[in-house]
Structures are given as C-alpha cells and as structure tokens.
C-alpha cells in the first residue's frame with residue numbers, strides 16, 4: 001500500500017458526488033444503507049478472555065458484547081450475571097460476556113413479553129427485558145466505532161442454560177430485523193453473514209461480518225446461487241449432492257459413490273441438509289459419516305462438540321457439492337486440525353447399523369454448520385418478493401481488502417463488487433485512492449443516513465454542496481487510512497487493546 005502519496009481532493013470529491021448522486025437516485029426503500037457489524041474477537045464486559053462474535057453493546061452506558069449469530073433464534077439474548085453460577089458449561093467463566101442490569105439506566109424488565117421463539121427452548125432459561133442495544137459499525141482500524149442504537153429493544157437475559165447464551169437472533173421471525181425494518185433503520189428484513197474463522201474451534205484468523213439490511217459486495221465472488229427460504233427453526237434448507245475427499249496426491253473419492261461404498265442404499269443420490277450456526281461440526285447421514293470414518297480412518301473423539309477425530313493427520317481437503325452446482329472446499333486445516341479433529345460430527349455407533357437408510361436416519365436434520373459457513377457468504381432476504389423469499393450462497397472472499405456494503409432491496413439481485421480498472425489511476429495511487437473511495441463510501445453511508453433520514457428529497461445540488469462541506473472530513477479520513485489503504489478492520493478499537501483490558505481488570 002502507498003504511504004502518504006499526494007492525491008487530489010478534487011478527484012475524491014467528484015468520486016464522492018458520483019456515489020452520492022447514484023445513492024440518492026435509488027428508489028425510496030433501497031435508499032436506507034445497511035448496518036454493517038463486524039465479527040471478531042474483542043474484550044467484552046466482565047470477561048478476561050476475548051470473545052469472538054458480532055460487536056453489540058447492551059444497556060446505557062453500553063456494556064460491550066460479542067454476540068454469536070443465530071440463524072435459528074428469533075430472539076437476541078445476553079448472559080446474565082449469574083449465568084455461569086447456574087450453568088454447567090465447561091469453562092463457562094471464560095466464555096461470553098456478562099450483562100449487568102443494575103448499572104444500566106435504560107433497563108426495564110418485561111414481565112409479560114411474548115417471545116417469538118415458538119420452539120420450546122429447553123436449553124436456556126431467562127427473563128425478558130428491554131433496553132438499548134448498540135449495533136457497532138467499524139470499517140477502519142483507525143476510526144472509532146459508529147453506534148447504531150436501538151432503544152427499548154426486547155431481549156432475553158439468560159440466567160441458566162447449556163448452550164451459547166449470547167446470541168444475535170436472526171431467525172425466520174427475528175425480532176431484531178422486524179424492529180430495524182419497522183423503524184426505517186434497514187430497507188428490508190435481510191442480512192448477510194460471513195462467520196469467519198476466528199473462533200477458537202476453527203483456529204483461524206479471518207474475521208467475519210454480519211450486514212443487516214444488506215450485504216458486503218466485496219466479500220463474495222463467482223456465481224450467486226439462489227434458494228428458497230423455508231420456515232420454522234431451520235429455514236435454510238439445501239440439498240447436498242456430493243461429499244468428495246480430495247486426496248493430497250490429486251485423486252478424489254466421493255463418499256456417496258456406491259461402487260466404492262456398498263453400504264449406501266441403491267436409491268441414494270444425496271441428502272437434504274439445513275444451514276446452522278448452532279454447532280461447529282457438520283452432521284451427515286450415518287452412512288456417509290461411516291464412509292468418511294472408514295476412508296480416512298476416523299473415530300469419535302472426546303471433543304465436547306462431538307467432532308470425529310482422525311487417527312493420522314490428513315493433508316487433503318473436503319468438498320461439499322450442493323444440487324445446482326454450488327461447491328465449497330474445506331481446507332486441510334479444517335478437515336484435520338492440529339489435534340486431528342475433523343469438521344464432521346460423530347453419529348452414535350448404534351445408528352450406524354445395516355438398516356440405517358437415509359430415510360430412517362435418526363440424526364436428521366443433517367446440518368451444514370459453522371465449519372461449512374467458514375467458506376461461504378450467505379445472503380438472506382426474508383422480504384425478497386411475492387414468489388417466495390430467497391437466500392443466496394456464494395464463495396466467500398476470505399481476505400477481502402475492502403468493505404463495500406450495499407442495500408438489499410426487494411426483487412433486486414445481489415451483485416459482487418467489480419473493482420475499478422487499474423488504468424483508471426496511476427499505479428502508485430491506486431491503493432490510496434481506492435482506500436479513499438472506500439472511506440468515502442463509509443462517509444456516504446453516514447451522510448446518507450443523515451440526508452435520507454432528515455431530508456429524503458434532497459436535491460443533487462444540495463448533495464454536492466454537502467459533499468464540498470465535508471471535504472475536510474474526507475481529507476482527514478483519507479489521511480487516517482492511507483498507509484492502511486482502507487484495509488479491512490482488524491478489530492483493535494480501544495476496547496480491544498490488552499492495555500484497555502488490563503485497566504478494566
């Protein structure tokens with residue numbers, strides 16, 4: 001990246017105006033910019049260990065949380081102060097954040113709140129309350145986080161449970177998306193997710209993001225595949241048509257190949273699976289799991305998440321192919337991590353019996369989980385159109401250098417970001433200018449919030465005038481991002497710094 005290159009304010013302002021005028025030209029509903037929330041590890045309220053999740057604050061003043069994105073829960077929840085004392089989760093005190101109701105000046109218990117989670121939640125107990133939650137947008141390492149407060153928001157304070165207590169509920173009946181939509185904070189009840197690989201089990205370093213009411217067009221590439229949204233607890237169903245082991249020598253082996261694995265039923269052509277963030281390892285039909293175990297010499301492990309373990313390390317990869325052609329390949333670090341753990345859940349040995357066909361498999365629903373999502377960009381629009389809501393899957397760009405949030409509008413197909421032509425600018429300036437344009441986009445988002453909320457009918461001339469007014473602001477942002485060239489946030493806001501942590505401890 002270029003360091004402090006000379007650059008033209010005029011060009012930047014023109015670029016900004018270009019973006020601005022096209023922004024204001026959009027249809028009314030599509031004018032509302034999305035809320036981009038980054039997913040990474042950070043210091044959270046009351047915890048020594050850093051916690052991986054979406055950056056959300058609860059209460060006034062905000063107590064920072066890392067919420068795990070749930071595709072199943074409709075309600076958002078945080079862990080109450082007594083959660084660990086009442087729960088038998090291993091290492092509970094080093095997971096999640098606490099939410100202390102006492103210090104929050106905006107906290108109100110809700111005694112007769114009717115939850116949108118229909119399925120009886122046997123995994124967690126708690127009580128509902130309403131308070132302000134803060135959805136933090138943080139594009140640049142050098143910038144402070146931008147707060148999107150949601151006041152009087154109902155969420156659960158979990159007091160006892162055996163599952164993740166801190167969750168951002170984005171299920172089919174999501175209370176959060178409904179609220180954001182009702183109050184005009186997002187254009188549609190939609191979100192896009194890249195879960196990342198920075199959680200402990202995945203052991204990676206790539207941070208994720210969740211974009212509410214939109215998507216990050218720089219975070220995916222290639223064909224965008226379309227699927228219908230179902231309903232209930234697992235609305236995201238797909239059909240898996242193949243699971244292929246790619247050996248280090250270049251050969252491949254389908255685990256659904258009947259000529260190799262005679263245990264498969266004769267009519268076996270694949271299986272239906274649900275997309276879920278509720279656990280790390282994927283759940284396959286017992287016969288497919290059995291083939292994985294025999295082909296790669298895997299056995300059950302004592303990992304608390306039930307993952308299978310290889311007896312010997314494996315340097316190959318694993319491809320999961322969906323009907324319609326969407327295929328993702330899990331890298332070798334995921335297929336066999338340093339502890340030889342695999343991303344596939346053990347099925348109880350009793351289910352691996354001769355009569356155990358796919359139809360009668362007790363493990364159903366089969367799941368494509370966090371391990372699979374670490375390679376996938378998922379875009380969900382519950383308000384897609386009259387013919388059935390859609391979700392989209394595409395290959396994720398894990399190390400995307402820029403963040404280009406776009407609004408998800410009804411009936412409008414998503415499109416990946418096409419970077420500007422190199423010839424557009426001289427080579428040395430590209431990093432700085434593109435960084436500046438991205439910074440400009442962040443500003444545009446901020447500015448369009450203001451403009452669109454308060455002056456929806458703003459004229460192009462007016463926008464140009466405002467753009468000129470904020471030129472100084474751009475200049476500062478550009479200076480801040482040059483050298484980092486608008487690099488993707490690596491998440492060290494002040495509260496993330498170990499020093500900040502120390503002073504709190």
Ligand SMILES: *[C@@H]1O[C@H](CO)[C@@H](O)[C@H](O)[C@H]1NC(C)=O
Pocket residue numbers: 028029187188383410
């Ligand atoms: C779009 O906005 C109009 C006007 O506010 C509103 O009546 C309509 O319900 C919105 N449509 C969608 C799909 O959000």
Ligand SMILES: *[C@@H]1O[C@H](CO)[C@@H](O)[C@H](O)[C@H]1NC(C)=O
Pocket residue numbers: 040041042198205206207488489490491492496
């Ligand atoms: C992800 O965020 C963490 C901070 O939580 C940061 O230390 C790390 O460098 C980031 N990873 C990448 C690839 O930017």
Ligand SMILES: *[C@@H]1O[C@H](CO)[C@@H](O)[C@H](O)[C@H]1NC(C)=O
Pocket residue numbers: 072073074116117118119120171172173174231232233
């Ligand atoms: C979430 O809401 C939808 C729509 O009401 C419902 O079908 C689904 O079962 C709910 N999810 C849970 C976990 O209860």
Ligand SMILES: *[C@@H]1O[C@H](CO)[C@@H](O)[C@H](O)[C@H]1NC(C)=O
Pocket residue numbers: 122123124125160161162
């Ligand atoms: C939740 O509370 C009910 C009774 O109130 C109890 O039976 C159940 O075990 C509790 N669940 C958890 C996870 O503690």
Ligand SMILES: *[C@@H]1O[C@H](CO)[C@@H](O)[C@H](O)[C@H]1NC(C)=O
Pocket residue numbers: 200201202203204303337338339341
């Ligand atoms: C492998 O998985 C285990 C179990 O979750 C975890 O403790 C370990 O950190 C993982 N190793 C790597 C390198 O990700």
Ligand SMILES: *[C@@H]1O[C@H](CO)[C@@H](O)[C@H](O)[C@H]1NC(C)=O
Pocket residue numbers: 223224225226412413
């Ligand atoms: C998905 O739908 C969009 C229109 O909404 C279409 O342009 C695109 O080709 C579809 N993708 C596939 C793989 O069919």
Ligand SMILES: *[C@@H]1O[C@H](CO)[C@@H](O)[C@H](O)[C@H]1NC(C)=O
Pocket residue numbers: 353355356357360
């Ligand atoms: C498979 O066999 C077990 C006993 O070995 C039996 O309990 C079970 O019902 C059978 N399952 C099916 C789908 O036939």
Ligand SMILES: *[C@@H]1O[C@H](CO)[C@@H](O)[C@H](O)[C@H]1NC(C)=O
Pocket residue numbers: 057062063064136144145493494495
């Ligand atoms: C919580 O995060 C916000 C946004 O980055 C920050 O301003 C605030 O200082 C943090 N609070 C604490 C207690 O670290």
Ligand SMILES: CC(=O)N[C@H]1CO[C@H](CO)[C@@H](O)[C@@H]1O
Pocket residue numbers: 086087088160161162
């Ligand atoms: C205090 C309390 O309710 N503790 C319960 C929490 O949940 C576990 C089961 O998950 C029970 O064993 C505890 O009694």
